[in-house]
Amino acid sequence: QSALTQPRSVSGSPGQSVTISCTGTSSDVGGYNYVSWYQQHPGKAPKLMIYDVSKRPSGVPDRFSGSKSGNTASLTISGLQAEDEADYYCCSYAGSYTLVFGTGTKVTVL
Amino acid sequence: EVQLLESGGGLVQPGGSLRLSCAASGFTFSSYAMSWVRQAPGKGLEWVSAISGSGGSTYYADSVKGRFTISRDNSKNTLYLQMNSLRAEDTAVYYCAKAPVPGTTVTTPDYWGQGTLVTVSS
Numbered sequence A: 001q002s003a004l005t006q007p008r009s010v011s012g013s014p015g016q017s018v019t020i021s022c023t024g025t026s027s028d029v030g031g032y033n034y035v036s037w038y039q040q041h042p043g044k045a046p047k048l049m050i051y052d053v054s055k056r057p058s059g060v061p062d063r064f065s066g067s068k069s070g071n072t073a074s075l076t077i078s079g080l081q082a083e084d085e086a087d088y089y090c091c092s093y094a095g096s097y098t099l100v101f102g103t104g105t106k107v108t109v110l
Numbered sequence B: 001e002v003q004l005l006e007s008g009g010g011l012v013q014p015g016g017s018l019r020l021s022c023a024a025s026g027f028t029f030s031s032y033a034m035s036w037v038r039q040a041p042g043k044g045l046e047w048v049s050a051i052s053g054s055g056g057s058t059y060y061a062d063s064v065k066g067r068f069t070i071s072r073d074n075s076k077n078t079l080y081l082q083m084n085s086l087r088a089e090d091t092a093v094y095y096c097a098k099a100p101v102p103g104t105t106v107t108t109p110d111y112w113g114q115g116t117l118v119t120v121s122s
Helices: none
Strands: A009-012 A018-023 A035-040 A047-050 A064-069 A072-077 A086-093 A099-101 A105-109 B003-007 B010-012 B018-025 B034-039 B045-051 B058-060 B068-073 B078-083 B092-098 B116-120
Touching: A009 A018, A018 A035, A018 A086, A018 A105, A035 A064, A035 A072, A047 A064, A072 A086, A086 B045, A099 B045, B003 B092, B018 B034, B018 B092, B018 B116, B034 B078, B045 B068, B045 B078, B058 B068, B078 B092
Parallel strands: A009 A105, B010 B116
Antiparallel strands: A018 A072, A035 A047, A035 A086, A064 A072, A086 A099, A086 A105, B003 B018, B018 B078, B034 B045, B034 B092, B045 B058, B068 B078, B092 B116
């Protein structure tokens, strides 16, 4: 199972919006509405930010939103804040009781 | 509050074995599928294995199939990962993670532990 493709890095100034893409295939991202997004600060465990493509767990700011079109899922961070600087990973159900993660994207707040 | 605490990591020689544990609290452990996910130093996340709430169904990534065994003891609220025939490429932080919905099998996790480092080197 190949990793989902994410841009290596994205950046934005405070208050701006950034969008991270996550491209897979019809066997994973495109085939199921089970895409999650995780935020990981250095040395810390991943934190769930979005699940089932676009749902936000309680406690996650509404600045974070998710969507999907075809084989590509996206995470948008609106009103970028300094604490949003972290690595972000997408994850999708890939059939046959397996999961696949994205390659990861480093978000830099300028 | 959900808590997951991994232990058992360390330095092991290639070809050796190690057993990881994950102690769970704050939720009805037996109702939830659990996963192991690893992260090699400076690299991305990789799903390793998952197990149903009852322990009756187990699933593995191709990279570890036949070498790793996932299990759980619901009486002790503990998840395990037995790792045999370890290779240098198994070097990683290993996280245990919980499924978000009771009764499901392999789904993207919600809560994660802090991880335990496994280093395979001679």
